[in-house]
Amino acid sequence: MDFDRTAEYVSHHSEEEGKKMRKTIWVIFWVLLGVTTVEVSLGLVWKDLGLMWEFVKWTFIILTLVKAYYIVAYYMHLKHEYKNFIYMVALPYIVLALYLIVMILTEAVYVKNIEGIM
Amino acid sequence: MAGHSPTIDSKKLWGGGFSPFNVSYGKIMMWFFLVSDAFSFSALLISYGFMRHHFEDSWPVAEEVFTHFPFLHGDHPLLYVALMTFILIMSSVTMVLAVEAGHRMDKKGVVKWMAWTIVGGLVFVGSQAWEWYHFIHGTELGALQLADGTVVQWLSDAKNAFVYPNGIEVTGADAAAMIQSGTEVYGANLTVNEYGLPTFGDFFFFITGFHGTHVFSGVVLNFVIFVNVLKGTYEKRGHYEMVEKVGLYWHFVDLVWVFVFTFFYLI
Known part of the structure; x- marks a missing residue:
């Protein structure tokens, strides 16, 4: 029984639309993976490169916010609400x-x- | 307004009787819950930030604490936690693929991707258990807790000299007297931490523990929905919105880890 009439709000999509969505999903995956790789490598080498900690710290924070944006906007679909x-x-x-x-x-x-x- | 335009599409411009956000009740409530849960995690991470700034000079460096990697010897900072992050991102991808399959009413696809999501979640929880084990167990060398409570690190295996967190080294007779009155500590729990301030251990256990509990309950919820998918409940209902709702929760768990990873391990 669907008391809250959920069915009225549910979106279905076709095979072709699905293909496009899957492509977006994988593109976002590579973005997330790439950003994480950059974060980890930066964490490992920043001392050897002689970078300022303040700079490294803010790079981490900005990259984290980028990742958070992609997860919320695309994976949680908030962008399309x-x-x-x-x-x-x-x-x-x-x-x-x-x-x-x-x-x-x-x-x-x-x-x-x-x-x-x- | 409705009087002037009787043909109003209540899905586009709200004319009552339909959700003004074009989102079902259940999904709105899931979002509200996630916002409130985000505040819980923010409170934990921000209070971590408070302690971090407060004890800036003596705060342990996470990179030097979590250096283990399964089957590898020596120091491998960040590597293990990077792997955990990868596992969680991967399970986020499989989750969103399950949601996408649900939109096409593709039961087989939903089953496949949800199964992988559950596997990913379990592997992540297992990895966390492994990391906790090593943190609780500590190093072979251990550390010294002085009579005033300060935790200092040994300079060598001989255990006759030590160094303060701020870099001041104590050797010779001074060290011998202080070692006499201190106690050796190994590993970490809620009151003792061989890596430095006990508060660091408390925050580690609370933040990763709270997150791990979320991952675990996410796995349980995913499993319940997975069984319903197998039974054909959503096929009969005509839509897979329940998969979408647990998907939101699962992505949120991944999102929190993104922040824990940065603020606990990187910074």
Whole structure:
């Protein structure tokens, strides 16, 4: 029994559309694998290359966000949902997470500094 | 508005009676759950960041802690966790392929790809168990916990000199007296950690443990849906949306690992 009328919202697609989707899925897979490979190799060689840690750190963070975008947008299909739905899911999370990050990391540095004084 | 345009397509412009997001109730609720779960993981990772910044000078380097690789000797930093990441990405691909097969009502395809997803999930949980085993077990050499609680590393197998996390080395008679009053520690648990601060161990167990629990429950959910697929439940229902819903959960688990991988192992 389908009390929530799920069937009305379900999308089906044809064999050809399926072929296209499978292609996209594999392209995203190579993107994710490539980004992970870059991250791991960078983690192994950045000291030998004499790179700045700040630079390496932000590269890691940006690459992570790239991976997260592809997973959420394509594998979780969020990109193809209605705009309002995307905003409803993404905005509260992004705003609150950024707020927490800024507040808590600022606090961490502050606590460390006053401990040095006391 | 509906009065002016009686032919309104309620699927495009909401005119009541149909989901304004064109998404079923179950899927919306799955997304809400995932957002709330994302906050739990964010809280864990951000508090990890707090401790990391707070104890910047003495925080253990994950690369130097997790250096084991099955059947290989010596140090292999990052390699094992890279393999785990690969396994989870792979199982994410098989999951999304199962969802795609579901859209074509291709029962055989759904069965095949879901089976691979379950295998991938189990391998990942097994890998995590292996990593926990090595972290709990520790190194052969162990470390020294001084009377004040600081964990310091031995300079050699002779165990007569040690080095502080900030690089200061202690040798000779000074070292002998401090070694006398300290205790040797091996491996890590919630109160002791031979690699440095016990807090590092606590966060490792909580974050990877919380994630591992999610992977495990994902495997269980996938298995339940897998059995339903085999029984033909969704074939009869006319759609495979349940596969899509567990798929969302499974991708979320992969997504969390992407962040754990970066913030725990890389940075």
